[in-house]
Amino acid sequence: MNSDYSDIVNTSKKQTRRKFLDVILGAGFFAWIGAVLYPIGKYLVPPKVADISVDSVEAGVIGEFPPNSSKIIRFGRRPVIVFRQHNGDFHALSATCTHLDCTVQYKSETEQIWCACHNGLYDIEGRNISGPPPKPLAQYQVVLQNDKVIVTRGEMT
Amino acid sequence: MGIYESLNERLYLDKIVEFSKKKKVPVFYGTIWYYLGGVSLFLFITQVVSGILLLLYYQPGVATAFESVRFIVSKVEFGWLIREIHSWSANLFIFFVFIHMFTVFFAKAYRKPRELTWFSGMLLLFLAMGFGFSGYLLPWNELAFFATKVGSDIAGSIPGIGDFLLRLLRGGDEVSGATLSRFFGIHVAIIPAVFTVLLGIHLVLVQVQGMSIPPELEKVPEKDRRYMPFFPNFALRDVLTWLIILNVVALLAVFFPWELGVKADFLAPAPPGVKPEWYFMFMYQTLRLLPAHVWFIEGELLGILTFMVGGLIWFFVPLLDKKAKVGERSKFWNWFGIILIIYMIAMTIWGYLV
Incomplete structure (x- = not known):
């Protein structure tokens, strides 16, 4: 009787020990x-x-921009499109379409910014006017210094 | 003692021979669909072989990727052939995997006890699409560059994990050389490793459980069913099919080459005609059609969420289709499949028309 009892005690002791080790190992x-x-x-x-x-980048000399032309430059890590309108005005906008990240281009016939990926259109101020773009393009400022075209982060960005 | 005998003592070849002798293929109106898994397997093997060959010359990196592919197709003897076969076989692979999936779906082959075969097959399909998405960028041409920008940007709009996912995919904030390295590693190491394991499981399951037959055929008494032995009858037909497929791939490679295009340029505007691969087109076209805002949710987000939920439902169809479990066809799931196919085909065509 006594030995049976101690067996049970031993087994349950063993089981708690086994359980403890299982938990530790697990x-x-x-x-x-x-x-x-x-x-x-x-x-x-x-x-x-x-x-x-980067606060400002030199985009080139004025002579490189005949009226109604454009150029994409690297501004820090991002592309920025610099373009000159028919009337000679310079503009600079973020070149990354706000829709799905494609790079936009300047449409000289209509003086608009166009994204070929999904036919998104912006006006020269970067406002999204048709197609899927949800937001306007960020604006940059163009400063003409002597004959240099300098693009700077405008207050408007 | 012969070579076979001594090998048999060690490797129990008799058991394999015994097994393949017993293996049989049901003969009925749908027998032709049984070849599709084999065709997909063959195209995968073609991809592995041609991919390894391309790897001997391809150099990842912004300055070398495009140039090395151009070198392969213009200077290396038969390099054009290897690359064209890799491209065509990839497309046919996805095509046959899709048909394989739909025939399995309509034959109700996913029902008990083959749920795991369906799950492993679906995972293989997702990986195959990952193969396509990552491989598309590797030549580093303009179309692939912008398609990857767009594709990863879409992944980036998933709420919560979007930003994280976008950076994880691109290896940074922008599609750059880091993305190319990453996609290269994913394409030639990570996906192949996972794919091979899953494919092994998928094939073992098919061997262990044998060929599935549609519910209607199950009602026919065993003595009235027709079979053909897997070996050699079906295996030889398999090989013949593979031979035909290889010829088709070679013909397509010669007469309809994939253009290499123009090298990707960070400072060039996106060209018109930026498209994903055709098997992403139905999703892409859907996203394109959705308005910017639907009710209170962004259109694009709604589209992505719908595809995620749809994909999950499709994945778990073996658990959701209660009728298939008892060997009956469910009208609902039949129509679900038919409408899905019509939707995918219609959207794909529409996507190419606009």
């Missing part, structure tokens, strides 16, 4: 998985690169 296993996956997950996310801080 938790250890998941911690190990986490320790493997965490750095891999972090590695996959590209690091934030500080935006190249």
Whole structure:
């Protein structure tokens, strides 16, 4: 009788010990998985690169811009379209279409900004006037210094 | 002792021979659909072989990707052939995988006990589309550059995880050399590894469970059903089909080459005619048709959410179709499939017309 009783005690003791070890091993296993996956997950996310801080970019000389012409320049990391209207006025707008990120172009016939991807149209001030673009293009300022065309971040951006 | 005998002692070849002798294919009006899985498998193998060959010359990187593909198609002997076969076989692969999926759907082959085969097949389809999306960018031409910009921008508009997903896909904020490196790694290492494992599971399941037959045929008593042995009868027909497909791929490669186009330029405006691959067209066209705002939600977002929910429903159809579980056809799911096919075809055609 006595030995039977101690068997039961031993078994339940063993079971609690087994359970305890199972929990420790299980938790250890998941911690190990986490320790493997965490750095891999972090590695996959590209690091934030500080935006190249640019306040102004030289787009060229005035002679490069005959009336009704355009040029896309790199402003920091982003493309900016600089164009000269028929009447000689200079404008600069973000060249990235607000719809799906395509690069826009200057339509000389109508003096509008056009995105070929999905037929989005903007006016010379960058206002979205037809097609799918949801927002206007950001404006930049053009400063003419001597014969240089300089594009700067305008207050309007 | 012969070579076969000594190998058999170690590898139990007799069992494999025994198994393939017993394997049989049902013969009925739908037998032709049984070739589609095999055709897809063959095209995948073609992709692996031609892809490895391209890898010997291709150099990822903004300064070299386009140039190395141009080198392959213009200087390397038969380089044009390998690249054209890779492009055509990729397109046919997706095409046959889609037909394979729809025939499986209408034959109700996803019902118990084959739910896992359907799930693994659906995952393979998603990966195949990932293969297409990542491979499209690798020649670094203008159309692919802008298609990738647009495609990843769409992924970026998913609420909550959009921004994270966009940066994860592009390897930064913009489509750049980092994106190209990333897509290259995804295309030649990550997806192939996962794909191969899933394909192995998919094929083992098909072997273990045997060929499925439609519910109507199940009602025919076993003695009245017709079969053909898998080996050699069906296997030889398989090989013949593969031979025909390879010839079709070669003909398409020679007579309808895919243009390399113009090198991608960060400072060039997007050219007209930026399109995704045809198998993304039905989704793309839908997004294009949606107005900027539907009720209170952004149109594009509504479209993406609808496709995500639709994809999930399609994925879990083995669990949702209650009638198929008891061996009956459900009118609802039949119509669901038919309308989906009509929708996909109509949107694809419309997308190419505008």
